[in-house]
Amino acid sequence: MNSFQDIKNAALYEPRIEFIKKQLESLLAIVDLEQDGEVVQIDGFRLKDLKDWLSPSPCNPAEVFEYGGTRCDCDCIFCYNRGNPSSLALGKLRRPAEEEFKEMRTRLDYFYSKAGSCLFPSLGDIYEVMIHPHFFEVLRLLREKTSEVFRITTNGTTLTPEVISQLAEMKPVYLYHSLNSVSPSRRRKLMRGRNPQIAIDALPLLKDASIPYAVVIVPWPVDSIGEMLDDLSNTIAYADEHDCHLVQINLPGYSKYLSAEKLFDLDEVWSAIVSCVRALREKTACPIVIMPSMYEENLHEGRKNLPRVIGLVKNSPAAVSGLRNGDKILEIGGIAIASRPQARDLLYILQRSENREANLAVERDGHNVALSLSLEDFSYPYSRDADRHLGIIFMGSGLRASYLERLKEIIDYHKARHVLFLSSTLVKPTFEQCLAESHLFGDLRIDVQVPRNNFFGGNVFMGDLLVVQDFIDFIEEYLESKERPGLIVIPSSPFNLGQWGRDLTGRVYLDIERKVGIPVELLECATIYD
């Protein structure tokens, strides 16, 4: 018999399983079960017919192969999984690889990509998928069921010529290669893995195999900020030399569980990285994105949410047409563009269309420039399968105007005149800009506030990582000095992992209203980690 599943993982994505568990526990507190006149002791339950447990899904192949990411062969000093408390609803099952393979096989059997449904997720922490002994077997089986891109995140330790040729057989494949450093000694210091050279040497091999890849870098200020920036520049130059599709810089952060001591000054380190990257963009052909992108936008852009180009995928239709970094998109196919999300949506539609050409109008150095994109004119590293916006890279996804329309509907439903809106440090400036320019709210009072990330602590300040208790603590403190609002609205992104309004500890957002006694509504929105 295989192991018990972790109920916390299931509860986050499919709380009806937790519901059954609690119902049974509550009944067993007052009755005994019988069989043939004898009391039967039970200590668990199992799902009967898995067809009853299908849920709507985009059927991303990662929904199957990521169940193999239960181990890691590195020990990164910045690993966000390290030290996480048991109260986090992302448990780690300890079970043999064979058993994990059997679960992945079963998930494959119920992977109905055409119908858009598959078994409910119950993923815990995800580590390195490519070291799983059945990884390629799972990919082969998946490829029989879907032509979707396999988007694989890896630390690169297994990327030998043999493994890369196996990956090439699985196309379309896109790799997020956590290279972190081109220096073997620094990579070893950061990631504490064996043989860093394999990951470093993989870049030209991936190019030779025509597998597009992003190089992912967490700049971490070991030794000094200067050394970190020098290494960042060298690593980006190396990635650019080998036709990397994209460089993704994940700004470094740590929770109190990773370190109780202050490790570095966030603003000092982040602003230094952003300045360095902005200078590197001037002399690097491959696009460089910074995550979270809103940090850069808040620091350097007076006006937010603009459809301004910050990078172009090499050899993409956008790059070939003569689009440049800094161009602001004014029109796509004759449609006037007002915001970044609108531009991204239209480009996404064009990317998937049968169209052969697209016309763009951009503002460049104060002048309007018309461009014609040939959608069939591209080569590696651009990929029609993996790219989404014809090779144009923006400073993140931006804030959708529809969020404000939905906010107004929520406020109207509650007939509230005074609303407390709980945002985040990163989103607040853009949200307030959109709010000030909207005609929807008249004399309604909307107080935009930012709760602290007490649960994760450290230097974490992402709204998406707030938990129910953080919101409760903030609102109680707010009510001590401020007027009681008629409604509290919270963006849904901290509760986006499942569709059931659970935070990362598995707690339902309804507890906020139960505790503070003021109606609480979630405003549906995407996570800012787009």
Next chain:
Amino acid sequence: MTDYVFRYKLNGKKEPLYPDPLVEMIRAQLENILNIVIPMEGQREVKIDGFKLLRDRSSVYKVSPQEQEFPGLFEERSL
């Protein structure tokens, strides 16, 4: 090939909110269900924070220990 079996462990007893095990059973089941559904009356969402037994409508029991409205754990509210 047979399906992988999705098994879940049941835990032992939990600290009850009410000493009466039959009241506690109803409370726990209501609390549980209110964490996955929103009750409606017509088109209107209804917030529920307590219940009473049909045989004794003078005692109100709270559903969730979270609720601020009921300060004492075993306090009952008469209407």
